[in-house]
Amino acid sequence: MSEYNHVVDKQDNFTVDKVNTALDKINPDKKEEILKNFESFKSYLGKRIELAEKLGLSEEQIAVTAEKIANYLTANEEPRNSEEKLLSELWKVGTQEEQHKLAHMLVRLAQQAN
Template sequence: MSVLDNFDTWKDFLGNRLQQAQNNGMDEGIMSTIAAEIGDYLAANVEPKNDEQRLLADLWHSADENQKQVLANTMINLVKNKNAH
């Protein structure tokens, strides 16, 4: 099973990677840039496997570069807030 098969599993995976990056001293700006690059890659190369991913892909494809960065930052906040609760 891939981490992309289930949205909650995907969020857990992202949250764990975010925590590792923070623990290793990665700057939030760099994390934000990397998140947008991952979004570009996924949108171009990975078929959405569930409704949540389909929505994110649709939003990504309709967004300009600034909006994509906001979506990437929103995903970072989503997994940060999930880990904080």
């Protein structure tokens, strides 16, 4: 089963509430591969953003999803490199508004990776 099936239903409706469940279901080896270095992380996010755009999600919807992912990573994963450590620290000290802006910036960064 692909991650697509976890967050998008049969009518192609995206549900942000399913993001944590989908992240929990990623194979630990795959998760390690994604998070092992910042370039692979950006590339993975870029591919997921590309899929979201094809499904018709707006930049705002993608940023809200990026916030959910950042919250998940901050709560459940240790940073594996200096870039992830910096992002984690910025996320922790940011207000909700600052986190939202950072999510938009991360989306743009990941879009440039592909």
